[in-house]
Amino acid sequence: MIEVYTDGASGGNPGRSGVGVYIKAYGKQYEYSIPLKEMSNHEAEFHAVNKALEICLEKFPDEILSFQSDSQAVVVAIEKKFAKNPDFKQILDEILEKASHFPYFFIKWIPSKHNFHADQLAKKAIQMQQK
Template sequence: MIEVYIDGASKGNPGLSGAGIFIKSGEGQERYSIPLGVHDNHAAEYLALIHALRICQEKGYEDIISVRTDSRHVADAVEKEFVKKEPYRSLLAEALELASAFPLFFIKWIPESQNKTADQLSREAIRKNA
């Protein structure tokens, strides 16, 4: 099983944003800090998920992908395959399409206290925008 911890952050809403991705697999741990440009916080969270799933595809992971996020909004939207607000519909659709490529995909909400590495990486990514 591949454990993927994600976090999206924005400095301002909208503002400079970043994605933090922390992957734990049988091969070890990987950390990614990806600048996203200007987005609101929810969009940054979706983009963190999208980037994480792309990375898993590029790495050729074919195991169970278990994503952990401290965004209830994203976790609920993915589980229900629905989001009300228009700006997030295309991001959710892209995330669901990427997730469907894996034999088993799960997403789980976790408290911020359990997502500190991804949070730190997302904040580093904000600084990389400048």
């Protein structure tokens, strides 16, 4: 099973944004900091899961995925397959489509303090845009 920790960050609401993805697989760790366009923090959180799924499709196809996110809104939207905010419907549909390619896809909410690596990677992605 592949463990995936995701976080989205925004330097304003909206503001410069970034994604952090921290993956633990086969005794190795993989870290990704991905800058995004200007958006809200909630939107960045959805993009974090989407980007992580893109990475997993490329590097870990056909694996069981266990995702963790500190965004309760994202976790609930994915579990219910419904986004209350219509602005998130398209990105949610992309997430659900990508997740369908894996035999099992789990996502659970974790407190921010347990998502330190992904948080730091997301913040790094924002800083990458300022250089």
